Amino acid sequence: MESDQQLVESVLRGDREAYAQLVERYQHAVFAAALRMLRDREAASDAAQNAFVTAYENLRRLRDRRAFGAWLLVIARREALSLSRDRPRMVPLEAAHDQAAATVADEDALDRQPREMMAALSSLPDHEQRVLMLRYFDSQPVGSIAEITGRSVGTVTKQITRALRRLRKLLGERGQ
Amino acid sequence: MMDHHLEERLRQLGKATEAPESLVGGVMQRIEESAGWGKSGRHGIPWGRSGHRRAAIVAVAACIAGLAIATPVLRNPAPRHAVLVHPWSGPLEPANLSPTLAEYQHAMVQSPEALDALLQQRPAQDVHGAPVGAELKAADVFRSDLTLYE
Numbered sequence: 001m002e003s004d005q006q007l008v009e010s011v012l013r014g015d016r017e018a019y020a021q022l023v024e025r026y027q028h029a030v031f032a033a034a035l036r037m038l039r040d041r042e043a044a045s046d047a048a049q050n051a052f053v054t055a056y057e058n059l060r061r062l063r064d065r066r067a068f069g070a071w072l073l074v075i076a077r078r079e080a081l082s083l084s085r086d087r088p089r090m091v092p093l094e095a096a097h098d099q100a101a102a103t104v105a106d107e108d109a110l111d112r113q114p115r116e117m118m119a120a121l122s123s124l125p126d127h128e129q130r131v132l133m134l135r136y137f138d139s140q141p142v143g144s145i146a147e148i149t150g151r152s153v154g155t156v157t158k159q160i161t162r163a164l165r166r167l168r169k170l171l172g173e174r175g176q
Numbered sequence: 177m178m179d180h181h182l183e184e185r186l187r188q189l190g191k192a193t194e195a196p197e198s199l200v201g202g203v204m205q206r207i208e209e210s211a212g213w214g215k216s217g218r219h220g221i222p223w224g225r226s227g228h229r230r231a232a233i234v235a236v237a238a239c240i241a242g243l244a245i246a247t248p249v250l251r252n253p254a255p256r257h258a259v260l261v262h263p264w265s266g267p268l269e270p271a272n273l274s275p276t277l278a279e280y281q282h283a284m285v286q287s288p289e290a291l292d293a294l295l296q297q298r299p300a301q302d303v304h305g306a307p308v309g310a311e312l313k314a315a316d317v318f319r320s321d322l323t324l325y326e
Contacts, residue, residue, distance in 0.1 A: 016204065023200045032193035041196055048195065052203040053210065114192045117185055136183060137190030168182055 003150045004068040011059060023052050025148065026069055029133040030076040036118040037080040047083045051076040066150040069134075070126035077122075120170040128163035135160055 002010075002021070010018035027048065034047035055072050062071055121129060127149075134140045134148065142160070146153045275283075275294045283290035 016208075019207070020200050020204055023203045024198070027195055027199040028190070028193070031195040031199065032190075035193050045195060045197075045199065048199055049203050049206060052199065053206050056203075056207050057210075113185075114189045117189050118193065121186075121189070132186060133190070136186035137193070139187075139190075164179060164182055168179075171182075 001144055001147045003066070003147055005065040005150050008059060008062065008065040008068050011056070019056060022068065025138075026072055027052075028137050029069070029130065030072060032118065032133065032137065033073050033076045033122065033129075034080040034083075036115070036122055037077060038084055039115075043083055043087065044080070047080040048076060050079040050083070054079060067127070069130040069149070073126050073129060117171070120167055123170060124163055124166055128159055128166065131156055131159045132163050132167070 002018075004022070004025075007018045007022050011022070030051050031044055031048045034051070035041065035044035038044045038047060051072065055068075055075050058075075062068060121132060124132070131145055131149070134145045135142070140148070142153055142156050146156045149156065151159075275297055280291065280294055283294045
């Protein structure tokens, strides 16, 4: 399996198939990040597409090519925020939760528990979000995640363990 | 919360946040439409705003460098004629300036007065505006030598 760095370099050399692989690899994580903020699948899909297009257009500016996934998640959140501004009826999850989460819960694309889980996950550092999403959303083995991220298996295992510990703590603080 | 319970909740969250359909087709189509992939000769990767900005900066820098090089040349244009270069004092005078060396030789043969008259015609400054005193002095010495032998 090619690493993010290898794929990014291939894209920069003009290999369109390499970018399709990156989209395939991260579409779930990007869509989930957008969905958490927009709470609307259609809008999340638009934001995710925007994020991939924006990432492609700015790919030359990415210095650490191993960090493509984490960088992409930042872009996805920005795109979702931008879309939520353009469509005022969509409010970021945190704001909605503070306002009247109970009253709108039925309309949400996510139920309350997964939504709060997603909020906790999103508050982790980007590289930890990325490894957890690859591991549990896409069921990638640790070895594959190591190849994708260009880290050693030991480093990825540590990142996952640390991320789970941090997530557990966050959920404990939120009474989950 | 046990780790396996947390992991299970993450997997459930993964299922709940799956995109309704693959984004690959839509994304690639949009990129091809917006970037004209394969048509640009830069392997389809667009310059983007930063690329255009960088190109503009390079163009401005090239203009400034060109002006910096051209300005001294315009201020002190090189002489259009050949210049006699003295080994110690540098460029002295245009080679086609009258009187010529042949005229000096001719005057020298004629009389000291003729040579003196020619020396009076010499320009007081060289092409760069510097006095040519040293050369005049040398000529004077030469003239005095002639006088001595008379």
